[in-house]
Amino acid sequence: MSSSQVIIALTKGRILDEVLPLFEQTDIIPLEDIKNSRKLIFDTNRDNIQLMVMRGSDVPTYVEFGSADMGVVGKDLLMEYGSEEFYEPLDLKLARCRLMTAEPTNPGPIQGRPKVATKFVNIAKKYFAEQGKQIELIKLNGALELAPAMGLADSIVDIVDTGNTLKANGLEPKELIAQISSRVIVNKASMKIKNTAIREILGKLREAVANNQ
Numbered sequence: 001m002s003s004s005q006v007i008i009a010l011t012k013g014r015i016l017d018e019v020l021p022l023f024e025q026t027d028i029i030p031l032e033d034i035k036n037s038r039k040l041i042f043d044t045n046r047d048n049i050q051l052m053v054m055r056g057s058d059v060p061t062y063v064e065f066g067s068a069d070m071g072v073v074g075k076d077l078l079m080e081y082g083s084e085e086f087y088e089p090l091d092l093k094l095a096r097c098r099l100m101t102a103e104p105t106n107p108g109p110i111q112g113r114p115k116v117a118t119k120f121v122n123i124a125k126k127y128f129a130e131q132g133k134q135i136e137l138i139k140l141n142g143a144l145e146l147a148p149a150m151g152l153a154d155s156i157v158d159i160v161d162t163g164n165t166l167k168a169n170g171l172e173p174k175e176l177i178a179q180i181s182s183r184v185i186v187n188k189a190s191m192k193i194k195n196t197a198i199r200e201i202l203g204k205l206r207e208a209v210a211n212n213q
């Protein structure tokens with residue numbers, strides 16, 4: 001692969017919807033309709049830039065191991081992944097939300113250690129340890145909001161945007177764990193080897209973010 005060929009791993013879903021217009025502003029435009037294609041890798045109008053689309057939780061892995069040079073992923077998933085094996089040079093300030101604890105609006109009595117359901121087990125473990133709270137973690141991959149109503153957990157740790165999902169399930173947000181937004185990450189070796197190309201992309205993205213504020 002050429003020393004200026006840059007592969008960028010993008011998170012599909014909500015982040016992709018917000019990131020594609022930003023990329024367009026920086027003149028990185030996929031040659032096909034990324035959102036409706038079944039392909040996973042796309043050429044762009046720029047000969048030396050390709051885009052990959054994947055689940056956000058896989059973006060840090062691709063970038064850490066250098067299969068992608070750069071990535072765009074939510075801070076929640078970066079915190080959960082917990083590696084320092086890549087650079088995180090830019091906050092795109094997109095797909096903003098909050099990582100919070102949430103509890104039933106009318107909580108019942110808690111027996112023994114409180115049970116907390118989440119897919120962010122590493123973040124939750126660290127957070128409650130820092131708070132000096134003894135809890136039992138229950139790992140779920142989705143439908144977290146159901147867990148308290150079904151007696152599986154006393155509270156949850158989840159992403160909150162408007163709070164409507166919590167409210168619809170009889171829950172309310174409690175403690176703020178972190179403000180979340182989409183971040184650019186860069187493989188450490190790529191940053192050295194493909195420095196000119198990556199710096200150019202980062203510079204233009206930084207400018208677009210500033211213009212959008």
Ligand code: AMP
Pocket residue numbers: 014074095096097158159160161162163164165166
């Ligand atoms: P809301 O009802 O607006 O609070 O949205 C909450 C749900 O939407 C959560 O269960 C999240 O899974 C999802 N969500 C909201 N914002 C984001 C985001 N920026 N990134 C990923 N998921 C999000």
